[in-house]
Amino acid sequence: MKLIIQIPCYNEAETLEIALNDLPKKIDGIDKIEYMIINDGSTDDTVKVAAAWGVNHIVSFTRNKGLAKAFMAGIEAGLSYGADIIVNTDADNQYCGEDIEKLVKPILEGRADIVIGERPIDDTPHFSWLKKKLQHFGSWVVRKASKTGIPDAPSGFRAFSREAAMHINVVNEYTYTLETIVQAGRNKMAITSVPIRTNPELRKSRLFGSMGGYVKRSMLTILRALLMYRSLAVLSILGSIPFLIGFGIGINFLTYYFKHQASGHIQSLILACTLMIIGFVTIVIGMLGDVLSANRKLIEDVQYHVRKLTYDESDAEVWKEAGSLKIPECISREDSDYADDE
Numbered sequence: 452m453k454l455i456i457q458i459p460c461y462n463e464a465e466t467l468e469i470a471l472n473d474l475p476k477k478i479d480g481i482d483k484i485e486y487m488i489i490n491d492g493s494t495d496d497t498v499k500v501a502a503a504w505g506v507n508h509i510v511s512f513t514r515n516k517g518l519a520k521a522f523m524a525g526i527e528a529g530l531s532y533g534a535d536i537i538v539n540t541d542a543d544n545q546y547c548g549e550d551i552e553k554l555v556k557p558i559l560e561g562r563a564d565i566v567i568g569e570r571p572i573d574d575t576p577h578f579s580w581l582k583k584k585l586q587h588f589g590s591w592v593v594r595k596a597s598k599t600g601i602p603d604a605p606s607g608f609r610a611f612s613r614e615a616a617m618h619i620n621v622v623n624e625y626t627y628t629l630e631t632i633v634q635a636g637r638n639k640m641a642i643t644s645v646p647i648r649t650n651p652e653l654r655k656s657r658l659f660g661s662m663g664g665y666v667k668r669s670m671l672t673i674l675r676a677l678l679m680y681r682s683l684a685v686l687s688i689l690g691s692i693p694f695l696i697g698f699g700i701g702i703n704f705l706t707y708y709f710k711h712q713a714s715g716h717i718q719s720l721i722l723a724c725t726l727m728i729i730g731f732v733t734i735v736i737g738m739l740g741d742v743l744s745a746n747r748k749l750i751e752d753v754q755y756h757v758r759k760l761t762y763d764e765s766d767a768e769v770w771k772e773a774g775s776l777k778i779p780e781c782i783s784r785e786d787s788d789y790a791d792d793e
């Protein structure tokens with residue numbers, strides 16, 4: 452059982468060593484622990500610090516691409532290095548390294564595929580009142596969208612089984628945290644949460660420069676995830692509001708019409724029609740979104756199988772032996788069939 456601990460890093464030369472020193476060297480049930488950093492285009496000595504410390508793997512971007520891309524690069528690299536479990540943590544020593552043991556336990560016991568570390572948000576002194584409320588609100592929306600019971604959705608302290616890592620994909624450019632949970636819930640993966648401890652703040656958040664920016668980005672991320680995974684439900688609710696108002700105004704107009712008092716009320720007829728059309732089109736867009744999400748599911752399935760074939764050599768071997776992977780032979784057989792027909 453091999454565990455790879457990955458740390459996305461953007462200019463973390465100052466705190467990385469502290470975070471690395473905090474990581475566990477041994478965990479019951481794990482045969483080997485490897486350490487990996489994803490250098491997200493750092494311009495400081497992050498890579499030097501990591502190499503001097505002796506991390507096993509360094510994945511490097513030549514420019515800053517954002518946490519979501521760095522996280523996914525780590526997942527892909529972890530799979531290729533043969534990880535059975537991948538744990539993600541922060542380079543600012545935000546999360547308590549000792550608690551990685553708690554994170555991997557449900558996976559080792561076969562109870563979960565994804566484990567999210569639940570931070571003690573309300574007891575974190577450096578989180579402002581607004582940030583605490585927003586984190587709770589974000590988690591609540593993610594729980595609704597994903598139909599899971601995850602209490603701390605924006606937490607970056609997580610463990611993934613190899614199987615779960617094969618399924619992950621992130622479209623959002625900014626953060627992977629919310630989308631991966633919605634996806635896991637939708638794909639009926641076994642996702643759970645364990646309480647973990649955090650350390651005092653060593654530096655300000657790199658992701659959330661200002662509270663205004665944080666609110667805007669979180670809202671957009673959640674809205675996007677909702678539209679992507681629950682488009683029909685969301686747009687049906689949004690569309691039914693103007694539709695029903697328009698319908699009510701239309702009924703009102705009809706009562707005047709049948710009482711032969713319609714003249715002077717044409718404006719309400721126009722308003723009723725406009726609102727009903729807006730509502731109807733919104734619901735139809737929701738239906739289109741639903742059809743697109745079915746397509747996305749198929750693409751996700753293909754991506755999963757490509758990853759399996761790419762990263763699980765043993766799987767590819769089994770397939771070959773079972774005769775399921777005979778694409779070139781099939782083609783040549785068909786060619787010869789045609790030749791026979793001629």
Ligand code: UDP
Binds near residue numbers: 462463521655656659
């Ligand atoms: N990070 C990254 N690329 C970025 C921004 C951040 O790889 O463009 C890394 C950063 O080095 C850290 C992790 O993502 O290890 C989380 O960032 P941060 O701690 O600032 O976010 P927070 O914990 O406040 O959400």
Ligand code: MG
Binds near residue numbers: 541
């Ligand atoms: Mg952090």
